[in-house]
Amino acid sequence: MEIRRVAASIGAEISDVAICDTGSLDLAALRQAWLDHGVLLFRGQYMTPTALAHFSACFGELEPPPASEAGTREELGGQPVWYISNVVENGKQIGSLGAGEAEWHTDMSYIAEPPTASVLFAQEVPPSGGNTSFSDMEAALDRLDDDLRAQIEGRSVHHDSSTTSVGDTRRGYDGVQDVRTAPGISHPAVRTHPETGRRSLYLGRRRNTYIEGLDLAESEALLDRLWEHCRNPDFAWTHVWQAGDVVMWDNRRMIHRRDPFDPNSRRIMLRTQLRGDRPS
Ligand SMILES: [Fe+2]
Numbered sequence: 537m538e539i540r541r542v543a544a545s546i547g548a549e550i551s552d553v554a555i556c557d558t559g560s561l562d563l564a565a566l567r568q569a570w571l572d573h574g575v576l577l578f579r580g581q582y583m584t585p586t587a588l589a590h591f592s593a594c595f596g597e598l599e600p601p602p603a604s605e606a607g608t609r610e611e612l613g614g615q616p617v618w619y620i621s622n623v624v625e626n627g628k629q630i631g632s633l634g635a636g637e638a639e640w641h642t643d644m645s646y647i648a649e650p651p652t653a654s655v656l657f658a659q660e661v662p663p664s665g666g667n668t669s670f671s672d673m674e675a676a677l678d679r680l681d682d683d684l685r686a687q688i689e690g691r692s693v694h695h696d697s698s699t700t701s702v703g704d705t706r707r708g709y710d711g712v713q714d715v716r717t718a719p720g721i722s723h724p725a726v727r728t729h730p731e732t733g734r735r736s737l738y739l740g741r742r743r744n745t746y747i748e749g750l751d752l753a754e755s756e757a758l759l760d761r762l763w764e765h766c767r768n769p770d771f772a773w774t775h776v777w778q779a780g781d782v783v784m785w786d787n788r789r790m791i792h793r794r795d796p797f798d799p800n801s802r803r804i805m806l807r808t809q810l811r812g813d814r815p816s
Pocket of ligand 1: 641642643701792
């Protein structure tokens with residue numbers, strides 16, 4: 537097994553491993569690499585849904601698909617694996633998120649115990665577009681200017697549960713009229729990683745968030761400034777997918793986004809996630 541950095545501060549490619557053969561893996565070394573680099577890339581993998589579930593489960597307890605993915609459960613035989621895809625079969629989307637841009641976000645920060653890790657396997661990728669970028673919110677906090685830091689330390693951010701990262705309203709929700717009363721949950725704006733002890737910004741996503749205790753206009757202005765900082769490419773790494781890639785990232789530390797792609801091309805990703813705990 538070889539570990540090679542792919543960007544200045546985040547991301548590592550792990551080569552010379554077949555991760556479907558979980559018995560052959562040095563799990564302690566992989567876990568340490570994941571904690572050190574925030575996101576791991578394995579190229580040239582052959583993964584069935586079952587194999588992806590087995591590999592993911594080496595790092596924690598798997599979560600079942602969120603309710604919004606319920607339509608894809610049947611064909612996966614009830615396994616805790618689901619599709620992210622724009623492909624329509626028999627008149628029905630086989631997965632979620634379509635072909636549009638997914639804004640910067642951390643996965644499912646709108647629940648009490650957001651997932652620690654997310655894992656994606658690229659089964660089919662479009663000829664161009666659909667790249668996924670990751671950004672390090674530990675570096676973002678380290679480089680935050682004192683004025684912004686003073687304004688956000690000790691604050692909580694309310695995370696909206698009604699809207700997806702591509703801006704769609706989830707099934708069973710109405711659109712958000714006032715971010716102060718959006719459905720969801722609040723978490724500390726700055727969190728401490730439970731395994732590494734390092735601190736990071738934890739803002740979820742820009743859309744429909746609200747900083748508790750501030751006037752709406754103050755919250756909007758502060759969030760705009762914070763997000764402008766978080767989008768600094770210095771903290772980021774962009775992954776250009778190939779079929780056979782597996783990427784696993786740490787949601788406690790990283791945010792990610794996806795470029796749009798041609799909706800007439802096909803992109804099929806298998807997805808798992810690991811159960812988390814309450815950010816503190
Ligand atoms: Fe995501």
